[in-house]
Amino acid sequence: MSAPKKRPEQTYVEQNGPVFMSGNQAYLRLTFEQHRRDQEAGLNTAGFISGYRGSPFGHFDQDAKRVGKALGERNIKFNPGVNEAMAATAVWGSQQIDFFGSSQFDGVFGLWYGKGPGVDQAADALHHGNLWGTHPKGGVVMAVGDDPMSRSSSIQQQSEYVLSGLCIPVMQCSSVQDIYDYGLVAYQLSRFAGVWVAVKSVSDIAESWYMVDVDPAHTQTVLPTDFEMPECGVHIRWPDQSVDQDHRMAVARIPAVKAFVKANNLNRVTKDSAKRRFGIVTAGKSYADTLEALNDLGISQQQRDELGLSLFKVVVTWPLEES
Structure with a gap:
């Protein structure tokens, strides 16, 4: 008897070569790839995903639950939030792995998801999480989806203004391929510069389907060679003061982001x-x-x-x- 075939909606998490998937699925797939890369690098990391559904992430929780077994096998926890702010607070907690004694993991990479009004709703939690910073072997990527035509929202959205006000770097996606590629680059940027990174798409992209090339060669990054990290560092720590966090954001984190962008020729x-x-x-x-x-x-x-x-x-x- 032949082995049972995998359901089509589940194959995208492990299939190699060109993979047909939606924008929502691309955000999920990149967590699987990040885990694989960490394993190859000798890191014992886990993942944590939380957010709140709403167009263009109306089916995100359903996609995550369909691949729940595969997520669990990789120690990637999916825990949808009661709202966007509580989800952001939980993701912030995933970066505090060293605050409470020893841990079985080297780090936890976080993924927060939410649409434009969700960014507004969660601004305080997002601000705190980004100011505190990320774990050097963790990192946080934000899957931000705007609905600029207000198809399923009461207002039009453009999240960049709020995100920049929170000092959160913004990467703009023009395709499902970009979502996957930039998401993986964003994890490396987050770990290097100690910031949360928003990987933004709009409904026409996040809700579309596309054949995505998942070749790891597309998303290899390098560290800047002409940038000297300030002594204050960029990563989360305890204890910490808000004044020190603001100082590090200005003199260390934002300059580190720019150095990473330049070294990897992201704007070109x-x-x-x-x-x-x-x-x-x-x-x-x-x-x-x-x-x-x-x-x-x-x-x-x-x-x-x-x-x-x-x-x-x-x-x-x-x-x-x-x-």
């Missing part, structure tokens, strides 16, 4: 021309819209060279790395 020219005359700078879904517009206009590489037209994709829109 994606479509170049022989002699640059005009540049289009764009981010997130607007980047995909710009590519579609150029294609609809029939502007070829030759025409771009003649026009001197280049396209620059900003991945980390805040803090904006100056060079």
